Each structure stands twice: as structure tokens, then as C-alpha cells.
Amino acid sequence: MNDVSPRVPGYTRHEYGDRIGATAKLRVGATAAVLDGDRLLLTRRSDNGEWCFPGGGIDPGERPAETAEREVFEETGLSVRVTGLLGVYSDPDVVVAYPDGNRVQILGILFRAEAVDGSAGCSAEVSEVGWFTAEEASRLTVIANHRRLLPSAFGDATPYFDRPST
Numbered sequence: 276m277n278d279v280s281p282r283v284p285g286y287t288r289h290e291y292g293d294r295i296g297a298t299a300k301l302r303v304g305a306t307a308a309v310l311d312g313d314r315l316l317l318t319r320r321s322d323n324g325e326w327c328f329p330g331g332g333i334d335p336g337e338r339p340a341e342t343a344e345r346e347v348f349e350e351t352g353l354s355v356r357v358t359g360l361l362g363v364y365s366d367p368d369v370v371v372a373y374p375d376g377n378r379v380q381i382l383g384i385l386f387r388a389e390a391v392d393g394s395a396g397c398s399a400e401v402s403e404v405g406w407f408t409a410e411e412a413s414r415l416t417v418i419a420n421h422r423r424l425l426p427s428a429f430g431d432a433t434p435y436f437d438r439p440s441t
Contacts, residue, residue, distance in 0.1 A: 286322040286323045286324075286374055287320070287322045287323040287371060287372070287373055287374065288323065288371075288372050289369055289370065289371060289372070289418075289419045290369070290370040290372050290378070291368060291369055291370075291419075292368060292370075293368060294367050294368065295367070295368060295369070295370050295380075296365075296366070296367035296368070296369070296370055296380030297367065298370070298378065299370045299378040299379050299380050300377070300378070300379050300380070301379065301380050301382055302332055302371075302379040302380070302381055302382070303332065303333050303339075303382045303383075303384075304330055304331055304332045304333060304342070304381055304382070304383045304384070305330055305331070305333055305339040305340070305342035305343040305346065305383065305384045305385075305386065306327075306328035306329065306330025306343060306346070306383055306384070306385050306386070306421070306424075307328060307329055307330060307343040307344070307346070307347050307355060307357065307385075307386050307387075307388040308328055308361055308385060308386070308387055308388065308424075308427070308428035309329075309347065309353070309355055309388045309389065309390055310387075310389075310428075310429075311390065311406055313408055313409070313429075314406035314407055314408055315406065315407055315408075315409075315412060315425075315428055315429060316328075316329065316347075316351070316353070316395055316404065316405075316406055317404070317405055317406075317407055317412060317415065317417070318350055318351060318395075318400075318401040318403070318404050319401065319402050319403035319404070319405075320400065320401065320402070320418070321399065321400055321401060321402040322374075322400070323418075324402070324416075325416050325417065325418045326405075326412075326415045326416060326417045326418070326421075327417060327418045327421045328385065328421050328424070328428070329346055329347045329350045329351055329401075330342070330343060330346045330347075330383070331346040331349075331350075339384045339386075340357040340386055343355075343357055343384075343386045343388060344356065344357055344388065347388065348393075349398065349400075350398050350400050350401045351395040351396060351397075351398065351401060351404055352393050352394070352395065352396045352398070353390055353392075353393045353394060353395040353396075354390070354391040354392040354393050355388040355389060355390055355391055356388060356389055356391050357386045357387070357388045358386075358387050358388060358389055359386065359387040360384070360385075360386060360387070360434065361385040361386060361387050361424070361427045361428060361434060361435060362384075362385045362424060362427050362434045362435025362436055363382075363383070363384055363385070363434075363435070363436050363437075364381075364382075364383045364384075364385065364420060364423070364424060364435060364436070364437055365380060365381060365382040365383065365437055366380070366381075366419070366420065366437055367380060369381075369419050369420060371420075381420050383420060385424050385427065385428070385435065387428075409425065409426075409429045412425055412429075413425070423435070
């Protein structure tokens with residue numbers, strides 16, 4: 276099943292289905308939840324118009340926390356320092372399908388991070404940035420792999436992980 280929610284035409288989309296991840300490659304990434312008081316930094320992706328945590332793929336020879344810090348800076352210009360682990364996520368029922376034909380199941384690591392220097396802005400990958408309360412974030416179109424992480428990002432004491440289905 277394809278995701279039919281609003282998108283920028285011709286860009287990244289999501290496919291859904293029982294264990295559809297078995298038909299795709301596995302990609303490992305890291306993201307960061309950066310809070311300023313009760314507001315969370317989210318970025319609007321330029322490739323599909325949806326909101327997400329800043330983050331991206333882990334490069335060979337790189338620690339996941341380094342990836343999260345690098346990706347926040349590359350995507351927003353904000354320097355951050357990772358301060359903790361918030362969760363690990365991967366949904367075998369969701370595949371990210373890219374315009375070039377690549378299809379991946381994401382295995383992601385969500386970190387807590389604090390701003391160190393600079394301010395968040397846009398980049399080639401990010402068309403908009405915003406700082407949102409939990410209530411405001413709940414009304415945004417957040418990418419499939421990140422929506423369920425919002426409670427952990429806003430301070431749920433339990434680290435997030437995808438529980439096996441029973």
C-alpha cells in the first residue's frame with residue numbers, strides 16, 4: 276500500500292505493508308531531538324514537505340552520536356551536543372521509497388541533544404525549521420518513522436523501541 280498523504284510530487288514517499296521491509300535494503304541512521312524549553316526543533320523536508328527530526332545516514336567510520344550532531348549542523352546550521360539516548364526505531368511494515376528507485380527500511384537511533392552554537396535555518400534538504408510544543412507538533416504532518424517518537428522527544432521517561440507484535 277502506498278502512502279497517499281500530501282507530498283511534493285515526484286519525491287520521497289512511504290510504502291506500507293505487512294513486513295514490506297523484507298523487500299528493501301536496511302539503512303541505519305541517527306536523529307536528534309533538540310529542545311529549547313518545551314519546544315522541539317523539527318525540520319520540514321524539501322524532498323516531500325513533511326516534518327521530521329534532523330538526521331540522516333550513518334557514514335562508515337562514524338559513531339551514531341557523531342552522525343546526529345553532523346546531520347543537525349548540515350541540515351540547519353545549528354551546532355549541537357548529544358547528551359543521551361532516547362530510542363531505537365525500525366518498522367518492518369514501512370519502506371521509504373526514493374525517486375531514484377532505492378527503497379529502504381530505516382533502522383534509526385534517536386538522541387537527545389542540546390544546542391551549543393548558532394541558530395537553526397534552512398538548507399538544500401530543509402525548506403523550513405520550527406520549534407514546536409507537543410501540542411503543536413501533534414498537528415503537523417510528521418514522517419511515518421518519526422511521529423511515534425514525539426512522546427520520547429518531549430520527555431517520556433521510557434526509551435522508545437518498536438515492540439514486537441504479539
